[in-house]
Amino acid sequence: MPSTPPEPAAALAVPRSTELFGWGRTAPTGADLRRPTSATELRRALPDPNPRGLLARGLGRSYGDAAQNSGGRVIETIDVDSFTIHESDPAADHVLVTADAGVSIDRLLHSLVPAGLFVPVTPGTRYVTVGGAIAADIHGKNHHRKGSWCDHVESLRLQIADGSIVEIGPDRDPELYWATAGGMGLTGVILDATFRCPRIGSSRLLVDTDRAPDLDTVVELMATGDADYDYSVAWIDLMATGSSMGRSVLTRGRFATAEEVGGGPRSDPFDYRAGVIASAPPFVPGGLLNGLTVRAFNEVWFRKAPKMRRDELQTIPTFFHPLDMVAGWNRIYGPGGFLQWQFVIPFGTEPILRRIIEDLSAAGCTSFLAVLKAFGAGNASPLSFPAPGWTLALDIPTGVPGLAPLLDRLDDLVVEAGGRIYLAKDSRVRPELVPQMYPRLDEWRSVRERVDPQRRITSDLARRLSL
Amino acid sequence: MRDALGAVQSVLVLGGNSEIALAIVDRLVEGRTRRVVLAVREPDSAQRSVDRLTAVGVDASAIAFDALQPETHAEVLGAVFAEGDIDLVISAFGILGSQPEFDADPMFALRAINANFGGAVTSGLIVADHLRRQGHGTLLMITSIAALRGRADNYVYGSTKAGQDLFAQGLGDALVGSGARVVVVRPGFVHTRMTEGMKPAPFSTTPDKVAEVVVEGLTKGRELIYAPSILRYLFAGLIHAPRLIWRRLGG
The missing domain is CATH 3.30.70.2520 (Alpha-Beta Plaits)
Incomplete structure (x- = not known):
């Protein structure tokens, strides 16, 4: 039998790679996939030294390449998934919920609905995470009356590229909050969020x-x-x-x-x-x-x-x-x-x-x-x-x-x-x-420049569309 | 980045004066391709192509690359990838040569082996490493239908292509899971400057037709493309044909 040659150094330098794709199963790319199991471990992911950057990923329900980061690191957040339904005045029409970014609407509903509550917004699938809901500012059948997900968020914690954690919301650093809302995960890693859940009369x-x-x-x-x-x-x-x-x-x-x-x-x-x-x-x-x-x-x-x-x-x-x-x-x-x-x-x-x-x-x-x-x-x-x-x-x-x-x-x-x-x-x-469709893209870019001047948080979507 | 419909944004052509490769590039720039690097032995020789691409809004350039100087490949290719991701690398260089030329000059046969097979392996390994690191990208290896079975009238060329083809297949399998991939293209007889004066084989084709089939294959995510497509079915049989029959067909 021929002897096995030693592993060349070049091969060792390339991190173990997992192919990821979106819900449409097109254009897979390889990334160093990590799946932290605790909030502490999740927070250790940043700052990230990888030259091709880092991206948080939830349940991978975006259709294209929004949750892919070729050659870089991808942090799957779904194992960090605790949430709290806060006490509230029974007369109030909503209740506050604080949830880790990796919590899915599916999990929330199993606790919320029996308690007479619902999520503020649900898309056509319940397999989306709170982090993804914010990153895509998801909408549902009630948009004409209630707007999108980020209209119901009180505050969220975001870990930005340098590793620091900031608490933001519509009234606290609104510029960064609204750049994170619909920002496709490119302003940082969303750790958790507090949002309003409406009461319902039945299921x-x-x-x-x-x-x-x-x-x-x-x-x-x-x-x-x-x-x-x-x-x-x-x-x-x-x-x-x-x-x-x-x-x-x-x-x-x-x-x-x-x-x-x-x-x-x-x-x-x-x-x-x-x-x-x-x-x-x-x-x-x-x-x-x-x-x-x-x-x-x-x-x-x-x-x-x-x-x-x-x-x-x-x-x-x-x-x-x-x-x-x-x-x-x-x-x-x-x-x-x-x-x-x-x-x-x-x-x-x-x-x-x-x-x-x-x-x-x-x-x-x-x-x-x-x-x-x-x-x-x-x-x-x-x-x-x-x-x-x-x-x-x-x-x-x-x-x-x-x-x-x-x-x-x-x-x-x-x-x-x-x-x-x-x-x-x-x-x-x-x-x-894209700049024609989103005329405020430059405004968004300037906020990203403020929190991530080196583009350490990135995705294949960002690369493909030069966001 | 490659998109869901197989369109690519940046292309590197090794053998940037190849008519087949340029025909592929022409089709790709109608889609999403905005950056093209033509790697050729003499950059000046590709200036007309660069100008033509620049005129349609492509960021095009020509760089020096010699398949027969494998020791330079790492540096030359490293510089291209340092400028930004490459979504598609077309490996299109090669020496055709006719069998009588090879018979008369065995050293010329060796040069063909070193370019077509050796150069494809050194540059292919280096490209594969870059694609693996960037986590995406396609290496399109243009081999030949001649790689499939030895024939009296082109066995030196055919064997260089057979080596390249086998290398590309294995490399493609080695890259599974990395996001990078290899696509093997096996054209039949193509009417180009390179084949001028040669007797065309049945089912001969043109660079533009090869390009059409290749771009369609890229869109569909194919790993093995025959041009024209009928060769796939024809050779499924011919590869097993008794030698007597094969010799007669081979002429």
Whole structure:
């Protein structure tokens, strides 16, 4: 047997590497992944000597490369996950919660809901961490009334590049706070945060469903009726063309009171069970989702929805997190992965919204249901995504022919309308468009310059878009 | 950085006057590529390409690189990576030579081996180390369909390419988990300056067509690309064809 040569020094100098990717499973990069198990260990990560910097990562639900740091260090925060629900005046409409950045909305809900509380904002998945919620300034179905996650934060602790820990909030160093809100984790490592959680009357929602035959109808329904609901979102079939282009199912609701939930054997008004009922197989061949299968799925889904239904009781998982019932659903797109494209354009630019949807329908872009929502007011953050207007989000397999030029064209329309795309979803936008989409980018950069002049906190997203 | 659709922002071409590589670059700059470094023996020889790329807004430059001076590779490549991440390295240099030339001058055969195989290994190992350190990046090795089976009319060239091809395959496997990867491209007969006057083999192609197939393969995340694609299926059979038949086909 040949003898094994000694390890060359060069190989030893390269840290052990783990490939990381986002939810879309595209463009993996290698990083030195660390997973601290205590708050003390987490705080020791900074300052970091690695020339390629450091980045905190939560549950990896951003679609693209926002939670990757190629060649550098990535600190997975999810094992540091304690939280406290503070005592409060029973008459107050909210309760303060302090949670480590690694705590997921999933974990919070298991404690909050039985106590008659909810999170201020939830996206379409409960598998996001508090740190990620702040870094992406996440939004949900209640944006038109309650704004985004960072509108509900009282304070947070941020460890900046030099290792020092600062406590910030809307009233304490607001400049750094709002740069951290939606700052994609690039101002430092968020350690924990205190935020307001609203009281709820029960764990069920009273939901109204309206089936809209086309785009104009759904836009009209939302523009005139959303104000009457706490939560609102439309699922839109982008594969429908012609007179049914933009056909949608609009679901809107509010939390029911205990009385509205009514009696019965399962009558605990705060009963909360959120589980996974299925799991996507570990390997799925590509091409399973094609024009035919997706068109058929969308057709069935549209037809099974009631034309109009009022006051249907739904559970939290059904109403807010339907996709979470299938673990690893992102694998159904096959080895090529997929991306999500989400934009917002201002109210008053509906003709551009129509054009974008027409272009997507015409391209026969294999897209499962897309989500359409009317946003309310934005906040003070320079990089926060939500702004008053229409937001549309759609998942597309990367293998769709001509996808890159199509999305480039659509990005131009978004810019023309004065809109932007969501950085937490992005995996392919042209870097030169970012300053146009986020005109306050330089303001954000100057805050980053203040806390991290050497760019020791960085990510693949930051590299790709030259943030 | 490479994006979700396989587009890259910065490209280094080893053998920057290669028509195939330049055709690939031309397609990439239509996408996201904004920085191109052409590594060539004589930087002046690439000036026209640099000017053409600069004219379309690309940060383009030419640097001196000699495949036959392996001792210089670490320094030359280190300087490129020190300027910033490289998302795609196209290894496209090589000496074609015809079999009669090699027969007449065995030292010329050795030069081809040193360039096509030796230079690809030294530069490939150095590039791989940089890609591993930056945690991402693709090394695109242009080998040849001639690497798959020895043929009477090109076995010296074919064997240099076979070495390079095998090296690239193994390197790709060694890089799994690092974020870096290797893509092997096996073109068939390509009409270029290099092949002018040679008798084209069946399924011959052009640099632009090779580039089209390569860019599509990069988008799809392929590890092995044949150009034209039909060669993959053709050679799946030919590689096992009895020698008698292979000889007849080889002419």
